[in-house]
Amino acid sequence: MSLPLANQQHDHNQCIETALQTARQLCQEKGARLTALREQVLKIVWQSHKPLGAYAVMDILAEQDTRRIAPPTVYRALDFLLEHGLVHRINVLNAYMGCSHPGSAHAHNFLICRACDVAIEFETDSLDRALHSSARAYDFEITGQAIELIGLCANCREETDHEAG
Amino acid sequence: MSLPLANQQHDHNQCIETALQTARQLCQEKGARLTALREQVLKIVWQSHKPLGAYAVMDILAEQDTRRIAPPTVYRALDFLLEHGLVHRINVLNAYMGCSHPGSAHAHNFLICRACDVAIEFETDSLDRALHSSARAYDFEITGQAIELIGLCANCREETDHEAG
DNA sequence: TTAAGTCGTGTAATATAATAACATAACGCC
DNA sequence: GGCGTTATGTTATTATATTACACGACTTAA
Numbered sequence: 001m002s003l004p005l006a007n008q009q010h011d012h013n014q015c016i017e018t019a020l021q022t023a024r025q026l027c028q029e030k031g032a033r034l035t036a037l038r039e040q041v042l043k044i045v046w047q048s049h050k051p052l053g054a055y056a057v058m059d060i061l062a063e064q065d066t067r068r069i070a071p072p073t074v075y076r077a078l079d080f081l082l083e084h085g086l087v088h089r090i091n092v093l094n095a096y097m098g099c100s101h102p103g104s105a106h107a108h109n110f111l112i113c114r115a116c117d118v119a120i121e122f123e124t125d126s127l128d129r130a131l132h133s134s135a136r137a138y139d140f141e142i143t144g145q146a147i148e149l150i151g152l153c154a155n156c157r158e159e160t161d162h163e164a165g
Numbered sequence: 166m167s168l169p170l171a172n173q174q175h176d177h178n179q180c181i182e183t184a185l186q187t188a189r190q191l192c193q194e195k196g197a198r199l200t201a202l203r204e205q206v207l208k209i210v211w212q213s214h215k216p217l218g219a220y221a222v223m224d225i226l227a228e229q230d231t232r233r234i235a236p237p238t239v240y241r242a243l244d245f246l247l248e249h250g251l252v253h254r255i256n257v258l259n260a261y262m263g264c265s266h267p268g269s270a271h272a273h274n275f276l277i278c279r280a281c282d283v284a285i286e287f288e289t290d291s292l293d294r295a296l297h298s299s300a301r302a303y304d305f306e307i308t309g310q311a312i313e314l315i316g317l318c319a320n321c322r323e324e325t326d327h328e329a330g
Numbered sequence: 331t332t333a334a335g336t337c338g339t340g341t342a343a344t345a346t347a348a349t350a351a352c353a354t355a356a357c358g359c360c
Numbered sequence: 361g362g363c364g365t366t367a368t369g370t371t372a373t374t375a376t377a378t379t380a381c382a383c384g385a386c387t388t389a390a
Binding site for chain 2 (some may be wrong): 137144
């Protein structure tokens with residue numbers, strides 16, 4: 001199995017372009033208004049594969065744009081994007097990142113590297129099954145989930161090994 | 166399978182007592198100092214099976230004690246308790262709750278009822294296996310995890326059903 | 331028994347994250 | 361154009377968490 005794109009050298013502009021295109025299409029289909037501001041925020045969040053805090057987004061927004069940007073502006077845009085599945089919130093980091101598979105119904109599971117901060121979105125049937133079977137065992141109805149694994153990605157572990165060895 | 170204690174009528178004083186006893190023993194074994202303040206905070210966190218915010222803990226502490234309590238006091242105590250596995254942090258709620266199985270090596274998975282706020286700690290082999298197999302697939306080394314499932318517990322779902330029906 | 335060192339706690343200020351409440355502007359539709 | 365709805369702007373505030381430094385209590389060893 002090959003490593004996820006986030007861990008490889010890749011043309012990230014392509015990631016951004018794809019994300020924006022998909023977002024536009026999905027919003028059009030749903031009749032949701034992907035306004036200039038919302039698209040700008042989505043693009044900022046997609047600048048890298050690292051989750052970005054709301055205030056970081058705000059700062060970048062302020063740089064790109066001369067007008068003064070206040071927190072609600074950013075949070076509203078993020079809320080819109082969250083609602084439509086275009087970004088995810090990483091709770092352990094209080095941060096936001098672009099969704100890699102918007103549109104497709106899928107669970108939101110993350111591997112978060114504490115060295116390089118990259119967050120990798122993944123899904124597996126076995127995990128979903130295990131989660132639902134646990135919930136069933138406790139007679140619990142799942143309506144949302146936050147699965148966040150912290151650790152070291154392949155790249156960073158390599159570097160650490162080199163330093164150590 | 167019977168419902169977890171948190172969902173049943175039970176003598177909660179017993180929960181608290183057990184938690185405190187276990188904590189004292191574990192700390193003694195490890196040479197960690199469970200000071201009066203730390204024990205007091207642990208007891209407060211254990212007042213219920215609902216995660217409690219740091220500032221809520223602070224308010225209760227202030228009520229119990231005439232001296233003024235500042236945030237660092239609480240956070241330091243919580244940090245100590247977290248370090249020694251006596252409490253958990255629930256990220257989706259920015260809140261803390263007592264650990265049901267301190268001392269035993271175990272993963273920290275939670276079912277969080279959004280109606281009654283009770284959080285149930287659970288563990289299953291299949292979930293652990295699925296998590297580790299996912300991590301392996303992405304060549305990722307797990308060092309920490311936050312598995313938080315949001316939804317409705319059995320009790321609350323019953324009530325909702327009654328209302329609806 | 332005191333001096334030095336460590337660890338725990340107190341205190342003030344500040345950083346970071348998020349929301350409330352209300353005003354204004356843009357858009358979509360007759 | 362006028363009207364209702366949705367989006368954005370603006371100010372203030374709340375919620376969560378940390379920094380930095382001071383003080384005190386206990387530990388150990390000269």
